[in-house]
Amino acid sequence: MARWRSGTRERLQATALQLFAEHGYDETTVAEIAAAAEVTERTFFRHFADKREVLFAGQDDFSAMFTGPVADAPDGTPAFSLVRRSLDAAAAFFPRDRRDWSRGQQRVIDAVPALGERELGKLATLKIHLGDALRAHGIDEPAATIAAETAVTVFHLSFAQWIADGEDRDFAAIVHERLDALTRVVHPGS
Amino acid sequence: MARWRSGTRERLQATALQLFAEHGYDETTVAEIAAAAEVTERTFFRHFADKREVLFAGQDDFSAMFTGPVADAPDGTPAFSLVRRSLDAAAAFFPRDRRDWSRGQQRVIDAVPALGERELGKLATLKIHLGDALRAHGIDEPAATIAAETAVTVFHLSFAQWIADGEDRDFAAIVHERLDALTRVVHPGS
Numbered sequence: 001m002a003r004w005r006s007g008t009r010e011r012l013q014a015t016a017l018q019l020f021a022e023h024g025y026d027e028t029t030v031a032e033i034a035a036a037a038e039v040t041e042r043t044f045f046r047h048f049a050d051k052r053e054v055l056f057a058g059q060d061d062f063s064a065m066f067t068g069p070v071a072d073a074p075d076g077t078p079a080f081s082l083v084r085r086s087l088d089a090a091a092a093f094f095p096r097d098r099r100d101w102s103r104g105q106q107r108v109i110d111a112v113p114a115l116g117e118r119e120l121g122k123l124a125t126l127k128i129h130l131g132d133a134l135r136a137h138g139i140d141e142p143a144a145t146i147a148a149e150t151a152v153t154v155f156h157l158s159f160a161q162w163i164a165d166g167e168d169r170d171f172a173a174i175v176h177e178r179l180d181a182l183t184r185v186v187h188p189g190s
Numbered sequence: 191m192a193r194w195r196s197g198t199r200e201r202l203q204a205t206a207l208q209l210f211a212e213h214g215y216d217e218t219t220v221a222e223i224a225a226a227a228e229v230t231e232r233t234f235f236r237h238f239a240d241k242r243e244v245l246f247a248g249q250d251d252f253s254a255m256f257t258g259p260v261a262d263a264p265d266g267t268p269a270f271s272l273v274r275r276s277l278d279a280a281a282a283f284f285p286r287d288r289r290d291w292s293r294g295q296q297r298v299i300d301a302v303p304a305l306g307e308r309e310l311g312k313l314a315t316l317k318i319h320l321g322d323a324l325r326a327h328g329i330d331e332p333a334a335t336i337a338a339e340t341a342v343t344v345f346h347l348s349f350a351q352w353i354a355d356g357e358d359r360d361f362a363a364i365v366h367e368r369l370d371a372l373t374r375v376v377h378p379g380s
Contacts, residue, residue: 079375120310142347143371149343150372157335181333182340186376188268 009047012037016054017101020108025051025115055105055115056122063126065090066151067133079139083151084179086130090155091172094162103163127152154178199237202227206244207291210298215241215305242308245295253316255280256341257323269329273341274369276320280345281362284352293353317342344368 015037019028030051034044048054056062069085077085094102109115131148139147158175161167167174205227209218220241224234238244246252259275267275284292299305321338329337348365351357357364 078377080377083375117307142351142368143375145347146344146368146371147375149347150340150375153339153343154336157332157339161332178332178336181336183376183378185269185273185333185337185340186373187378188270 008037008039008043012039012044012047013054014101016051017104017108020055021104025108025112052115052118055108056118062122063129065093066126066130066155070130070133070137073137075138077137079134079143079147082134082137082139083147083154086151087155087158087175087179088172091158091170091175094159094171096170099163102159106163123152123156150182154182198227198229198233202229202234202237203244204291206241207294207298210245211294215298215302242305245298245305246308246312252312253319255283256316256320256345260320260323260327263327265328267327269324269333269337272324272327272329273337273344276341277345277348277365277369278362281348281360281365284349284361286360289353292349296353313342313346340372344372 012033016028016033019033019036028051030044031041033051033054034041037044044054066086066089069089070082073082073085109119127148130151131145134144134147135141154175158171158178161174161178162169162171202223206218206223209223209226218241220234221231223241223244224231227234234244256276256279259279260272263272263275299309317338320341321335324334324337325331344365348361348368351364351368352359352361
């Protein structure tokens with residue numbers, strides 16, 4: 001389950017995070033990241049458009065993680081089951097041994113407003129892609145947009161809890177707790 | 191139902207919106223807004239901290255619109271009923287004769303990234319205040335946060351639909367359509 005941190009791209013990400021944590025995001029240059037990861041700047045820019053993007057996994061991969069299970073679901077799968085499939089697939093991309101990295105990543109993001117905005121933009125794009133996938137799978141409006149927004153909200157809240165101090169449960173357990181809470185909120189008698 | 195646009199504050203907002211639409215947001219100065227509304231700049235700054243805030247109603251009033259009905263609800267009201275009360279109260283603040291103003295306001299916001307960020311920040315603050323109100327009313331975590339996020343999402347999506355081209359239904363009808371869609375999406379036991 002260490003695939004996420006093998007390879008040059010992942011080494012650049014890990015190195016960058018360490019330098020950001022030690023010296024600050026603004027104070028760290030691409031040249032320094034490349035040197036510390038023992039690659040050229042040219043190699044850095046083959047993997048990332050700029051310094052900011054080193055903190056954010058590729059948007060296409062990130063969206064595909066959520067939309068793939070929707071596209072692959074049997075025809076007629078209800079919207080909430082599609083949301084569950086999507087979130088379960090996303091949870092699998094946050095294994096235990098990634099938690100410390102994610103905590104460090106979030107500390108850097110929280111310290112720099114422009115990174116926080118990039119994160120919100122990434123989630124907004126995800127909502128659009130997931131809404132598209134749900135509509136393509138036959139979910140009507142406004143249900144598709146509501147379901148996509150809800151799924152991304154549950155993901156975001158689950159991620160925040162997963163990296164919270166002292167939290168030790170798996171990502172999937174945290175997602176399920178939130179989906180169950182949502183179900184009880186919307187259907188109090190259930 | 192014209193209370194929202196009476197008084198100096200509202201006249202400044204209407205005047206500013208007209209100038210932003212005609213000349214562009216960045217190109218319009220506070221001095222020009224004040225002159226066109228026939229007040230001094232000093233009066234402008236008594237109502238608004240800066241030019242940007244003229245487009246955004248006071249955050250306190252905006253949050254109170256959602257949290258007031260939660261605080262006033264009978265003890266033991268279920269979370270989803272609190273969300274409905276909150277959204278119904280919010281809907282009452284968007285009467286028909288405000289729709290054109292809201293459409294103009296959104297066109298200005300959409301054209302200027304910094305204003306879009308301010309709007310997202312306003313919604314994020316609302317989520318926090320509404321979550322606080324729900325917890326104060328006895329709703330546990332994670333249900334309170336889930337309910338607050340869901341309520342603000344439904345509000346935001348409803349507002350977007352309310353100002354969409356050709357949309358003529360009341361805000362409340364649009365909110366209810368989205369709450370009903372959410373109820374159908376979220377299946378107990380699925």
